Amino acid sequence: MNKLAIVLVTLACVFSSHSQAEPMSGKKLYQAYCAQCHGMEGDGYGINVEFMEVLPRDHTDTEEMSSRTDEDLFKVIKFGGKSIDKSVLMPNWDSILTDDEIDLLVSHLRVLCCEIEEE
Amino acid sequence: MTIKINLLSMIATFVMLMTTMAVKANPVDGILSDCMACHAVSEPSEMTLDERMKRIGPSLFYAGNKYQAIWLEKWLQNPTRLFPAGVYYGEHTVVTDEGDIVLETDLVTHPKLDQQQAQEVTRALFKLKANSEIVADLEVGEIKKVSQRMGSLNFRKFKGCASCHQDAEGDGGVSGPELYTAFERFQLTYLISYMQNPQAWEPKSLMPNQHLKQKDVEKLVGYLKTLSEDKP
Numbered sequence: 300m301n302k303l304a305i306v307l308v309t310l311a312c313v314f315s316s317h318s319q320a321e322p323m324s325g326k327k328l329y330q331a332y333c334a335q336c337h338g339m340e341g342d343g344y345g346i347n348v349e350f351m352e353v354l355p356r357d358h359t360d361t362e363e364m365s366s367r368t369d370e371d372l373f374k375v376i377k378f379g380g381k382s383i384d385k386s387v388l389m390p391n392w393d394s395i396l397t398d399d400e401i402d403l404l405v406s407h408l409r410v411l412c413c414e415i416e417e418e
Numbered sequence: 419m420t421i422k423i424n425l426l427s428m429i430a431t432f433v434m435l436m437t438t439m440a441v442k443a444n445p446v447d448g449i450l451s452d453c454m455a456c457h458a459v460s461e462p463s464e465m466t467l468d469e470r471m472k473r474i475g476p477s478l479f480y481a482g483n484k485y486q487a488i489w490l491e492k493w494l495q496n497p498t499r500l501f502p503a504g505v506y507y508g509e510h511t512v513v514t515d516e517g518d519i520v521l522e523t524d525l526v527t528h529p530k531l532d533q534q535q536a537q538e539v540t541r542a543l544f545k546l547k548a549n550s551e552i553v554a555d556l557e558v559g560e561i562k563k564v565s566q567r568m569g570s571l572n573f574r575k576f577k578g579c580a581s582c583h584q585d586a587e588g589d590g591g592v593s594g595p596e597l598y599t600a601f602e603r604f605q606l607t608y609l610i611s612y613m614q615n616p617q618a619w620e621p622k623s624l625m626p627n628q629h630l631k632q633k634d635v636e637k638l639v640g641y642l643k644t645l646s647e648d649k650p
Contacts, residue, residue, distance in 0.1 A: 323467070330508050331467055332624060334518075335593035336581060339508070344517030346503055347581055347591035352574075379628075388578040394617055394627035 325407025328400055332392065341411040353386040364412035372405045373398075447542035453478065456526065461548045470622035471506045474526055476595075477620060481543035483553055484608045490543065493603075494536035497528035500599075502584065502592035506624075520592060552618050553607040561606065562640050566648065569641030577628070577638060585645060594625065601639070601646035609642070610635050 329341070336345040336355040343357035358364060374382055376396065380389030396404070409415040450459050456475035458465075481490075503520040504510045510524045531539060564572070574580040574590075583597045584590035600609065608619075613635045616623035630638075 327467065331471055331506075334511070335503075335507055335591075338518050339511055339513050342517075345593075346507055346511055346518045346520055347593055348517060350590050351581060386578075387576065388581045390578060390581075390626040390628060392626050394615075394629075395624075 323400065323403065325403035325405075325410070328396065328404050329407050329411075332395065333404070336388075341408075351388060353388055355389070358408055358411040361412050364408065369405050369409075372408055373401050376401050376404055447545060449538050449542045450478075453539075459546065465620075465622045467622055470624070471508060473505050475528075476501075476505060478543060479546050480548040480619065482545060482547040483549055484604060485543070486602060486605055487540055487544060489599075489603050491536045491540045494531045494539055495533060497530060498599075499525070499527075500595045500603075502596060507593040549619055552611050553605075556607050556611055558606055558610055559636060561636060561643055563644045563647065564637060564640040566644060569638075569644055572637060573641055577630075577634075579638065582625075585641070597642060598645050601642040606639070609639055613638065 329337075330339065334341075334345055336347045336351070337343055337358055338345040338348075338355075341358035343355050343360075345355060348355060356363070371383060375385065375389060377391065377393050377398075379391035380386040382391070392401070406415075453459055453475075456473075458473070458477045458479055461479040462469075504525050507520065510521050511518050512521050570585065573585055579585070579597070580590040582591040582594035584592070585598055587596070587598060590596075604612075610632065612619050614630060614632065615627050616625040617627060
């Protein structure tokens with residue numbers, strides 16, 4: 300009977316580990332896509348910055364970031380810098396991020412800039 | 419009872435193997451078994467962002483549609499670093515007072531193969547032909563070299579490629595693979611279709627699709643050709 304229990308537990312573990320939806324968060328998305336330019340801590344000094352002609356936005360700059368609406372931030376992430384007359388070095392992420400994921404990122408930007416709790 | 423339990427054990431083991439492997443059926447040459455610690459040599463049924471961020475080497479399950487055999491065989495015997503910050507930069511980035519930097523001592527160095535091994539591995543990799551449908555009907559015009567100056571302007575200022583990629587050793591972004599050897603490294607059809615739609619090849623590619631027209635892509639590839647053929 301013990302062996303049967305082991306088999307059932309093994310099966311349960313296998314299925315639960317694969318059926319569990321991985322939790323997606325604004326922070327994880329930021330680390331995957333944004334931090335390369337905007338920095339792991341969002342200060343605008345990512346690993347790619349050394350050779351850039353335009354510095355990426357410092358997401359920890361409370362004053363600057365407070366002047367941007369959530370709609371502005373959503374738009375620039377989805378459609379790129381060109382869409383708000385900013386640098387083309389900020390690409391459009393519409394092929395990679397869903398609207399829900401962009402919302403998560405916008406919430407995370409508010410954590411970085413203004414210590415507003417992520418939704 | 420014993421028979422029943424053994425049968426159940428076999429079913430459990432089979433299910434576990436099939437589920438943990440989670441790959442599409444695709445026979446892989448035994449010589450590639452050493453590559454699997456770092457590379458996906460079989461097409462995953464799906465890849466999550468977490469899995470993408472943990473990857474050490476690029477996917478190889480479509481290597482036969484991606485690389486040029488001559489380059490590959492040479493590179494395996496004398497591997498150079500193609501990803502200046504690793505396949506996922508975040509694993510090798512440290513925050514300092516002077517900005518983020520890549521911890522180079524943390525990067526994995528590719529093993530060096532002898533000529534015979536390199537030939538055998540290249541032969542085996544060229545059997546891996548996933549994504550053939552992407553390039554099957556792709557018609558590519560003549561790729562014309564562009565001047566270094568105009569090409570560089572396009573690459574850096576207009577298309578912003580240099581944010582993530584180097585077009586000269588030590589010059590340009592580091593989160594993406596270097597592109598100064600791209601023209602000799604990749605098959606033309608791969609290069610063009612990947613630049614147009616990276617997610618068609620790799621659903622979790624970190625490269626955004628900039629919705630470039632094929633003509634625009636061909637101009638960028640013309641610059642890569644210039645870089646490759648006009649080496650100092």
